[in-house]
Amino acid sequence: MKNLRPGTLYLIAFALVQAFYLPTRTAGFVTDFTGLLGRFDGQGPAGIWDCFGFPALQQVLNAILYGMYSLFGTAHIPWYLLQTSLHALNGVLLFLLAQRWLLRLGHARPQAIAPLASLLFLLSPYASEPVTWRVAQNFLLVTAAALGSGLLALKWAERPNPKTWLAIMACFLPALFTFELALIIPALNAVLLLSLPGQRAAHALKVIAPQLALIVGYFFINRALLGSWVGHYGAEVHLRFQPLEVAANFLRYAAKHLLFARYWPHTWKAALFNGLLNPWAVWGLLALLSSALLYIAGTYRQQKPALKLFLLAALCYGASLLPISNLYFNFTLLVENDRYGYLPSAFLSLGLISLLSLLARRAVLIAAAICLLPSAALLWSTNQKWQVANQMYHALLQGFNSYHAEEVYLLNLPDNYQGIGLFRDYSGQDHAFADALRYIRQQPYTGKIHEVAQYNLTRLTDGATAARDSSGQIRVEFEQWGNWWWHRGIGMGSGYRSEGYEVISHGHHYFLLGAPPADGKAFLVQSGLGWKEVE
Template structure:
């Protein structure tokens, strides 16, 4: 009877915890489940409508794109085939992958601690704490809540499961887990190129395993040789990539990915681990995040110190922490030259894959500092509650951004602005949640404004293997973008002369953003003075005064002049 009950508990308790994890994720991300499309989302769907399943693979979006992501393109196209112009299904896909990733992180933690000389309760609790931490990390809202950031969620799924298959296969007499790992790794890099450092994770693990298990050197070299097929897969990927897109670097270009500014990299080495665990802090400075970084270091040292002072020290835990910390930095290495904001959610998607290993790291540190299973559960529950409330709060920003995006689109479709429309200010983002950095023309095209605004779809040969794919119109000109902090942020207009208009942001914590894609000088107008919170517009044709529109005080507004 005891064995039957024990067997049932091995099934029932994990199943209950999995259900709780799923419910926690749904509750925290519920605000964005049916949130409207934002920015690149609309570009993505419009490309699929016109080009088909490989639209994001070999075609240039808005002039130029060098991303080679066929698996991502296929998954997103299947979403489009099912859901069309309804955002609900796309958000469900993102959330489904995120929930799966949380379970995968817990599984990785289970495989890492299964041979530890620690109590059975710790071995059970640590994986679930790791999965819960990953699920509720405040740094995940951009990757999960923004449809277009699914690149990181989907590629990480394949990366995590590939690592699980490797950990299982390295000790198995069967080859299929190892072959599965190679296949999943290939699918991961075909979803996002940043997973190219995956072989580095395997090298780190084998080094960690060698020093903690004191295995024979010949066996270690043999296992280290397992990395060669992964490098072969990587070589196939790069060859295929060069053939298809004509370049090895791609992405945002060599100016970003090969810009080795060591000051910027040093800052990222401090910002990345701190932002992984903490939400953005508005108006915070780098010095604050440096202090938080040293606090994390001190907690890690305290954890190690307690381990050596305990009666039953486990010498394998400090190397495990080193492995997890090293894995985090290996995972984020491809994004070390980019930007992750400390004041809002922009760019935090680059931390997603690495945060899986950071979540396990945090769970291990909590277990070592608390030294008691009940205390671990209490402390972790408090921490997870804080994380969950923070995620809910941040998701309100994404929900509001979706509402603004939809209202602007409806305003352009229904309020019939005079054509050509000159948009003097349109929201780029709301507290870091993107709105119309791009995608307005594609949104109008998708939702019935193609004829009204005479939007044309152009598809012509481009450089190398590319086609140039663009949606264009002469009836919409965008002068300036701006960010929003509050829904009632207002733009004040003053007419200095019959031809010159002064635009001022009412909120000093916001700014105008003159993106390079915007035309600051055309036959109809010219920006003659610019400052972060104000600019002057010279309207060369005074008859176009009634054509000026902008977003202010929560709505799309026509100029009163």
């Protein structure tokens, strides 16, 4: 593959991505996507400047999202092609980066590592969320910028010239205003440049120092425009570092990706990921890994190029994981928050294949197949779930016929299908279903929707029954086992009070109190692919 042109490599990667992602072509217009369109509503291009009210410096991202929506609305093919094209591009960039890096490290046959690392990255089941969810372009774009900047940094190290330097900055500066994960690009560039034989620190600083200066300016702009040094989730989240939790997440992300642990039975993965919060396990494993990496670093010049690359890929993995290592690690359901591991998974794939390449040639192929085959199978299975979730999403939107009612009570709105988002709203304003009617079905409902309870859908046939007793309260009960009640993105617990009604949960069923029948009110219960009205 070393003689293939980048354009040919891209066509191969693009075709491979299409083969696995075609089932998702109409999916992904859910949850935060409708919230994004709500921010766009009534605003023109000038809203890009303040990111349509979102508290982060993401002007480049918002320009792309707003441009896509202005040109194509919610037509699924343009969005699908954009995100699958970006994923294919990232696979090719990883291939080219690995190949060039290995050559500079003195590896005689980089074609033994680069294509396998790229394949493992492209066919990761954990890429399904950022590739399919239509508001996750920021992860795809920043990964392209990070890998592209790294590739250019290697080119700069070989032959410094102003054009290459400007190209590196042209990758970094827009990425900085796309997503804050771009802050780690200088660290990645530093690892790449300082790893090369004969490379001087002063030479690397010509790239790194301007990037660091831009980051300082970025924080001052945050302060000036947002009133805080840190945007998005805010300083109280991004600057909250619990040493044990942060250290554990480096191990938990690695276990999640390398062992496909998200797909294990719940009791198994709970034991693994909760076990990796045990201080003895965390600090003990990190001490072992750190000792191995320090040994490789201490004997760096004597090590084989593949082992050097393993060390460097591990450093890049750690750098790219650092900004999200203090965020909540989700392992309960499929897909959710998998986007956080998208960029780190590129270096994890590269590091793993580098280690495997130390085996004999036939053993390398067998070991790579052991990694690639389950990865591809799980990716296909996950994308099939996106397709099923999308079927339920549109069926419930098209099946809503209560436009005549002044108020609608949705008694069991599906929050997710096996972890894949359907109707979720963290705002507390019960906007998820109403926004989907407005922007996806494009038939707005003008009354008030109460999203009384959500739940985790596990099959298309799932649903609930509801009946009103003589006192006026409604009993809502699952038609099957294996679900639980949700409210605003988390478990409902024992219930809650809202303006005008109260919900009391008993696990498999709940009672809705204080919402008597009246003209202009509709009480709907979902069963299978449709709604039934409660009398």
